[in-house]
Amino acid sequence: MNRYLKNLDRIEFVVTMGCTGRCKHCSEGSHVFAGEHIDGETAAKAVTEVCRHYDIKSLMTFGGEPLLFPEAVCSIHRAAAEASIKHRDVITNGFFSTDRQRIREVAEMLAKSGVNRIMLSVDAFHQETIPLEPVDHFAECVREAGVFIELHPAWLVSAEDRNPYNSKTTELIGFFAEKGFSADSGNVIFPKGSALKYLLEYFDGNTVQSDPYEEDPEDIRSLCFEADGSVLGGNIYSSDIMDIIEVYTAVK
Numbered sequence: 001m002n003r004y005l006k007n008l009d010r011i012e013f014v015v016t017m018g019c020t021g022r023c024k025h026c027s028e029g030s031h032v033f034a035g036e037h038i039d040g041e042t043a044a045k046a047v048t049e050v051c052r053h054y055d056i057k058s059l060m061t062f063g064g065e066p067l068l069f070p071e072a073v074c075s076i077h078r079a080a081a082e083a084s085i086k087h088r089d090v091i092t093n094g095f096f097s098t099d100r101q102r103i104r105e106v107a108e109m110l111a112k113s114g115v116n117r118i119m120l121s122v123d124a125f126h127q128e129t130i131p132l133e134p135v136d137h138f139a140e141c142v143r144e145a146g147v148f149i150e151l152h153p154a155w156l157v158s159a160e161d162r163n164p165y166n167s168k169t170t171e172l173i174g175f176f177a178e179k180g181f182s183a184d185s186g187n188v189i190f191p192k193g194s195a196l197k198y199l200l201e202y203f204d205g206n207t208v209q210s211d212p213y214e215e216d217p218e219d220i221r222s223l224c225f226e227a228d229g230s231v232l233g234g235n236i237y238s239s240d241i242m243d244i245i246e247v248y249t250a251v252k
């Protein structure tokens with residue numbers, strides 16, 4: 001076993017960098033919202049293979065907006081459920097279609113594939129460019145399909161800080177709370193990508209923060225597959241995932 005992955009217990013997939021949102025806090029910056037997405041079958045095979053060798057406890061699919069490609073998301077989660085990964089999450093902004101029937105269909109597909117938590121990105125930043133109505137309908141459809149769904153808001157400075165963005169976010173959480181949806185603690189926006197450009201005034205330059213999305217290359221706990229199939233310096237379209245893991249060497 002590769003010593004740099006001895007604590008591996010999580011898998012993540014960036015399903016696509018394509019997105020329906022244009023959030024000013026996006027850590028990915030003003031990236032080109034290309035439509036490339038991970039191939040569901042290849043990704044599922046990698047999940048099955050990794051789970052033969054590691055005790056993976058959680059798997060998450062996100063983006064971009066992963067539900068632009070629900071078939072790929074569902075293939076990944078089916079493989080995760082078959083491999084008995086306990087926590088199977090999707091982070092989504094909830095806006096991938098305006099067709100109410102299609103939204104219901106996708107919610108039901110997610111339920112069937114074994115997703116057991118949907119983390120819905122709703123806050124002042126997402127709702128600047130994402131309409132609330134289809135998101136609200138998606139949340140209802142997911143609940144009716146029997147999958148646990150909760151809001152996952154982004155806070156500026158801290159959840160307690162009083163600024164206009166946090167006030168709007170609190171208002172949106174209230175809108176969903178009235179319908180019986182709860183919110184998790186969310187995340188505090190990290191100064192990276194577009195956030196650095198548009199929200200700079202809110203970041204204290206003297207405070208050294210560590211990037212919550214960064215892995216220690218000498219102790220990889222989460223295997224993160226990019227939308228183009230790349231992972232740990234290799235690519236699952238051209239190599240077997242276990243070969244990629246075997247030859248991985250940490251570079252700091």
Ligand code: SF4
Nearest residue numbers: 019021022023026064
């Ligand atoms: S924060 Fe999420 S929803 Fe918003 S632009 Fe970035 S990837 Fe898209």
